[in-house]
Amino acid sequence: MNGFFDIPSDLQHSWPGLIGLHVREALLPVAAGLLLALPLAQLCVRLRWLYAPVLGVTTVLYAIPSLAFFVVLIDYTGQTELTVMIPLAVYSLVVLVPAIVDAVRSVPQETLAAATAMGFGPVRRYLQVQLPIAAPAVIAGLRVATASSISLVSVGALIGNQGALGNLLAAAQKYDRPELAVNSVLTTAALAILCDALLVLLRRVLTPWMPRGSGGGPRAAAAASQRPEAEVAAR
Amino acid sequence: MNVLTFVDAFFSDSAHWHGYDGIPQRLLEHVQYTLLALALAAAIGLPAGLLTGHTGRGGNAIAFIATAARALPSFGLLVLIVVTLGFGLLPVMIPLVVLAVPPILVTTYEAVRSVDPAPVDAARGMGMHESRILFQVELPVALPLILSGLRSAAIQIVSTATIAAYVSLGGLGRYIVDGLYQRDYEKVVGGATLVALLALATIAVFWAAGRLAVSPGVRRHRT
Numbered sequence: 059m060n061g062f063f064d065i066p067s068d069l070q071h072s073w074p075g076l077i078g079l080h081v082r083e084a085l086l087p088v089a090a091g092l093l094l095a096l097p098l099a100q101l102c103v104r105l106r107w108l109y110a111p112v113l114g115v116t117t118v119l120y121a122i123p124s125l126a127f128f129v130v131l132i133d134y135t136g137q138t139e140l141t142v143m144i145p146l147a148v149y150s151l152v153v154l155v156p157a158i159v160d161a162v163r164s165v166p167q168e169t170l171a172a173a174t175a176m177g178f179g180p181v182r183r184y185l186q187v188q189l190p191i192a193a194p195a196v197i198a199g200l201r202v203a204t205a206s207s208i209s210l211v212s213v214g215a216l217i218g219n220q221g222a223l224g225n226l227l228a229a230a231q232k233y234d235r236p237e238l239a240v241n242s243v244l245t246t247a248a249l250a251i252l253c254d255a256l257l258v259l260l261r262r263v264l265t266p267w268m269p270r271g272s273g274g275g276p277r278a279a280a281a282a283s284q285r286p287e288a289e290v291a292a293r
Numbered sequence: 294m295n296v297l298t299f300v301d302a303f304f305s306d307s308a309h310w311h312g313y314d315g316i317p318q319r320l321l322e323h324v325q326y327t328l329l330a331l332a333l334a335a336a337i338g339l340p341a342g343l344l345t346g347h348t349g350r351g352g353n354a355i356a357f358i359a360t361a362a363r364a365l366p367s368f369g370l371l372v373l374i375v376v377t378l379g380f381g382l383l384p385v386m387i388p389l390v391v392l393a394v395p396p397i398l399v400t401t402y403e404a405v406r407s408v409d410p411a412p413v414d415a416a417r418g419m420g421m422h423e424s425r426i427l428f429q430v431e432l433p434v435a436l437p438l439i440l441s442g443l444r445s446a447a448i449q450i451v452s453t454a455t456i457a458a459y460v461s462l463g464g465l466g467r468y469i470v471d472g473l474y475q476r477d478y479e480k481v482v483g484g485a486t487l488v489a490l491l492a493l494a495t496i497a498v499f500w501a502a503g504r505l506a507v508s509p510g511v512r513r514h515r516t
Binding site for chain 1: 296360361363364365366367368369370372373375376377448451452453455456459466469470472473478481482484485488489491492493496
C-alpha cells in the first residue's frame with residue numbers, strides 16, 4: 059500500500075516513535091496498577107469485610123467509559139499523557155485486585171500450615187509461598203489488563219493527539235488516508251499479541267513446576283475474564 | 294466537589310429530559326445498541342463455547358480466538374470500518390461484538406468443561422443422548438458461570454457503546470462526545486454518570502436472572 063508508513067508530520071513522531079509512545083502509555087499504567095493492586099489485595103485478604111466495598115467501588119470506576127474519564131481529567135491534568143494513563147491504571151487495578159485476591163485465597167491451607175511449621179514469618183510466607191502459587195492467576199489478570207490498556211490508549215486521540223498509534227486514526231480521517239487506520243489497527247493488535255506472548259513466557263519462567271501448554275490457556279483466561287462484577291454478585 | 298456539582302446541574306436541567314436529545318431517548322438508544330451487540334455476540338460465543346466445552350476439544354483454538362479478539366482495539370476498529378465502509382449501525386456493531394465475544398466464549402467453554410464429571414457419567418450411563426446431557430445436565434450446572442461471562446460482556450458493551458456517538462449515532466455517548474467538543478463538562482460528567490448507572494442496572498438484571506434461572510440446588514451448592 060502506498061504511503062503505509064508515511065506518517066503525517068503533524069503527529070511529530072515516526073512510526074517506531076509512535077510504537078514506543080504507545081508502549082509507554084499502555085504499560086506504565088499496568089505496572090502502576092499492579093503496584094497498587096498487590097498491597098490492596100493483601101489488605102482485602104487480611105480484612106475480609108473490606109473486599110466487598112472495594113469491589114463495589116472498583117466496579118463503578120470500571121463502568122465509566124474511558125473517553126469520559128479522559129475528558130473529566132483534562133480539567134486537572136491537562137491534555138497530557140498523564141490524562142490518558144491515570145484511567146488506564148485504574149482499569150488495570152480493577153482487573154488485577156480480584157484476580158490477586160482469589161489467587162492468594164485459593165492457596166491450600168495445608169501449604170500455608172507447612173510454611174508456618176517451617177518457621178516462615180508472614181512476610182516471607184507471602185513472598186515465597188503465596189505469591190509464587192498465585193503467579194499464574196496474577197499473570198492471567200495482567201494479560202487481560204495489558205490487552206485492554208493497549209487497546210484503550212488509542213481513544214486518547216480524541217482529547218488532542220494523546221493516543222500514540224491512535225493518532226493515526228484521527229490522521230486517517232483528516233487526510234482521507236484509510237491506510238493509516240489499517241496501519242494503526244494492525245500495529246496495535248500486533249503489539250497486544252506480542253505483549254501477551256511475553257506474559258505467557260514470563261509465566262513459564264516464573265512457574266517451572268506447571269505442566270507445559272495447559273495451565274495458562276483458557277482456564278486462566280476464564281478466571282481473569284470474570285471481572286469484579288462477577289465477584290460482587292456471587293457473594 | 295467539582296464533579297458532583299456538574300452531575301447535579303446536568304440532571305436538574307429540565308432541557309435534558311425531553312426530545313431527541315433527552316435522557317430517556319438517549320438511554321433507550323444505548324440499551325438498544327447494547328442488547329443488539331450482546332445478542333449477536335451471544336449467538337456466536339454461546340454455541341461455540343457449549344460445543345467445545347462439551348467435547349473438550351478446541352481449547353487452544355478458543356484461547357487463540359480470544360487473544361486475537363482482545364488484541365483488536367475497539368476504537369481503532371470503529372474508525373477503520375468507518376473510513377472504509379462509511380457511517381451506519383454496522384461499523385458500531387462490529388467492534389462491540391468483537392469486544393464481547395471473548396468473555397462469553399471463554400467463560401462458557403470453561404464453565405461446561407469444569408462441570409463435575411460424575412453426574413455427566415451418570416447421565417451417560419442412564420442412556421441419555423449427548424445433546425440431552427449437554428442441555429439437561431451440563432448447562433444447568435454451568436449456568437452461573439456462563440451468566441457471569443455474559444454479564445462481563447454486557448458491562449463492557451455498555452461502557453464501550455459510547456463510541457457510537459463518535460460516528461454520529463445516538464446513545465449516551467452523545468453527551469460525552471458533544472460535551473467534549475462543546476467544552477461542556479457538565480454534559481460529559483452527566484453522560485458518564487448515566488453510563489455508570491446503566492452498568493450497575495445491568496449487574497442488577499443479571500443478578501435477578503441468576504436468581505430466576507439457576508436451579509436452587511446448584512445455587513446452594515455454590516454458596
